Amino acid sequence: MSEAKPFVLILYYSRSGATADMARQLAAGVESIPGIEARLRTVPSVSPTCEAVDPEIPAEGAVYADLNDLRHCSALALGSPTRFGNMAAPLKFFLDTTSSLWMNGALIDKPACAFTSTSSLHGGQESTLLTMLVPLLHHGMVYAGIPYSETELLSTQHGGTPYGASHVAGTRSDRPVDEHERALCQAQGRRLAKLALALHKMRQETSSS
Numbered sequence: 062m063s064e065a066k067p068f069v070l071i072l073y074y075s076r077s078g079a080t081a082d083m084a085r086q087l088a089a090g091v092e093s094i095p096g097i098e099a100r101l102r103t104v105p106s107v108s109p110t111c112e113a114v115d116p117e118i119p120a121e122g123a124v125y126a127d128l129n130d131l132r133h134c135s136a137l138a139l140g141s142p143t144r145f146g147n148m149a150a151p152l153k154f155f156l157d158t159t160s161s162l163w164m165n166g167a168l169i170d171k172p173a174c175a176f177t178s179t180s181s182l183h184g185g186q187e188s189t190l191l192t193m194l195v196p197l198l199h200h201g202m203v204y205a206g207i208p209y210s211e212t213e214l215l216s217t218q219h220g221g222t223p224y225g226a227s228h229v230a231g232t233r234s235d236r237p238v239d240e241h242e243r244a245l246c247q248a249q250g251r252r253l254a255k256l257a258l259a260l261h262k263m264r265q266e267t268s269s270s
């Protein structure tokens with residue numbers, strides 16, 4: 062049974078804040094569309110020290126996601142810093158706990174997108190975004206990139222790809238999300254929100270017929 066008001070789950074991991082900043086920009090895009098809201102959630106770090114335990118509630122920022130956030134969302138925006146050209150382990154670890162949702166087809170026909178931050182311009186944004194899409198396809202989600210009608214895709218000198226929003230943080234990880242990158246995050250949020258509402262309606266009609 063889904064919750065009354067449709068929401069886009071913006072699920073991300075961020076260690077130094079860049080991906081978290083992008084997540085808030087996507088949320089602003091989502092919330093500019095009437096009838097749907099954004100729900101920001103993160104995941105705990107993982108540690109090679111098996112005894113390490115994070116507090117149940119993070120000291121700051123979004124709270125940790127649980128499977129119900131995914132079960133009840135109308136869309137998913139998945140955000141991760143690039144780690145060696147791939148998503149960060151804490152996010153992958155969380156996705157690896159979603160087998161029960163896969164068994165029940167809980168995410169089938171829900172739209173999804175991905176976003177990432179790297180330190181360098183050619184440090185693997187595309188490979189990260191494309192590999193983040195793979196588990197979402199296994200779940201039966203409908204992947205949405207960013208169309209070239211968003212003109213910042215052509216004018217950006219840093220982040221921004223048709224596979225999803227991206228950001229270049231620089232070698233010190235301190236370069237803010239710039240105007241083009243921010244516009245593309247928000248555009249991706251708006252697009253996902255519109256697709257979420259359309260597919261939410263479609264799923265409701267299908268289940269009642």
Ligand SMILES: Cc1cc2nc3c(=O)[nH]c(=O)nc-3n(C[C@H](O)[C@H](O)[C@H](O)COP(=O)(O)O)c2cc1C
Pocket residue numbers: 074075076077078079080081141142143144145146147178179180181182183184185229230234
């Ligand atoms: C283990 C590790 C691997 C990384 N691999 C890459 C990489 O492949 N390419 C890149 O450009 N940046 C890489 N980075 C840098 C981060 O992607 C970058 O600092 C990002 O902006 C961090 O996002 P956050 O502020 O949300 O944590 C790596 C960082 C770490 C800690």
